[in-house]
Amino acid sequence: QSVLTQPPSVSGAPGQRVTISCTGSSSNIGAGYSVHWYQQLPGTAPKLLIYVNINRPSGIPDRFSGSQSGTSASLAISGLQAEDEADYYCQSYDTSLRGWVFGGGTKLTVL
Amino acid sequence: QVHLRESGPGLVKPSETLSLTCTVSGGSISTTSYYWDWIRQPPGKALEWIASIYSSGNTYYSLSLKGRVTISVDMSKSQFSLRLNSVTAADTAVYYCARHPQGQYYFDSWGQGALVTVSS
Numbered sequence: 001q002s003v004l005t006q007p008p009s010v011s012g013a014p015g016q017r018v019t020i021s022c023t024g025s026s027s028n029i030g031a032g033y034s035v036h037w038y039q040q041l042p043g044t045a046p047k048l049l050i051y052v053n054i055n056r057p058s059g060i061p062d063r064f065s066g067s068q069s070g071t072s073a074s075l076a077i078s079g080l081q082a083e084d085e086a087d088y089y090c091q092s093y094d095t096s097l098r099g100w101v102f103g104g105g106t107k108l109t110v111l
Numbered sequence: 112q113v114h115l116r117e118s119g120p121g122l123v124k125p126s127e128t129l130s131l132t133c134t135v136s137g138g139s140i141s142t143t144s145y146y147w148d149w150i151r152q153p154p155g156k157a158l159e160w161i162a163s164i165y166s167s168g169n170t171y172y173s174l175s176l177k178g179r180v181t182i183s184v185d186m187s188k189s190q191f192s193l194r195l196n197s198v199t200a201a202d203t204a205v206y207y208c209a210r211h212p213q214g215q216y217y218f219d220s221w222g223q224g225a226l227v228t229v230s231s
Contacts, residue, residue: 034216038158045207045221045222046158046218047221051217051219052215052217089157091216098171099174100148100160100163100216101160102159
């Protein structure tokens, strides 16, 4: 049971837009700690996709966007491409656990 | 561009100690700009943060693993290490080394990962 809750899977057709939710609590996202998102392609290490809720590292397409409100956050992917098929993880910091926490991951399938 | 690479035994017996090393290149491990971390991922499961160390030697551990885990740094070799005692099959995972910026809480660079299997 992960501290941050994500849907196990989402899917969409090429060109469509999908969103992935990440729900936390008052000891992490609700305490003001930012949410960060990672993309993990099959068999590879996670890659930072969005940091501090809304920011994209250099090289990440603007098709990827993040938002945060209250104790939740969302990752939106527009103009879906086959190469976007991967696992996506949200991450924050938890004051009760005094450590970094991840969501359970969401598998994105491009139909 | 910093590069991180994990190394260590791929097979450890139950009750023994898992030891991994992360070699940092393309950047200074003694920088005050970053913390250095270990994160693991059991097969088919989610990521789990294990430990973090700063250049000052300050260490931070996951509460669920505290007591079994030690993180250390060797600046002369540009390496940091993980030791996990009394391992069981539940410790079988891909272990990643990573870094996060000082004052921030996200991991901006990751190693490729090293699979460690706990089995007799």
